[in-house]
Amino acid sequence: MQFFSQYKLYLFLGVAVVIAIGAWFVLSEPSQEELTTTSVNGSGVDKDLVGTLLQLRTVSLSGTVFSDPAFQSLQDFGTQIIPEPVGRPNPFAPASYRPTSTASGNKLFPAR
Template identity: 55%
Template sequence: MEFFGKHKTIILITLGVIVVIGIWWGFSQETPSTSLIETQASSGVSPEDRGLVDTLLQLRAVSLSGTIFSDPAFMSLRDFGKQVIPEPVGRPNPFAPVSTRPTTTKETLQSTQLFSPKRP
């Protein structure tokens, strides 16, 4: 009885986990099918696979030609895209306080390079 008194919480937690696992396992089992005899299609191909094959065969029958590009309707189309204008690059350190002159010097450039080896 002394063993149960010392380890009561561990024993109760273990029993609780076992009960929860048993309930979960019992509810997660699949129910048996209602029919005892199941028939398979003689071709061995499911309807989903057959639909995929039909779609692929339709796509194979499509032929593309370049005549659409010489069509007057295509020639009348206009491009509404905008040209991207290159803009100047921002400051070397965008988090530095704004000042009237750049604050980068040779010493600051060498100290900010994190992955360059130190020269003797």
């Protein structure tokens, strides 16, 4: 309590300065910066992309590719995927957990 009575004037001036600075930031108008806009005309890369897309639009796919001898001479080097056994019903359960059978019916809501 002695601190407040001893430095009352300094505390009052400090609070007044903080309020004055806050009011100045809140009430001052933002600076009027002129916004500049630049227009970008189509560049060479854009024109090349549009040209390529127009060429792709004219491509038509037909089934004649599959009857071509070059396509039929292709060999499949893929590997067969062998089915693996399924793991535990709940992989996050402890190892000593044994699942219970639900053959006896619903235990939460038994039949009446």
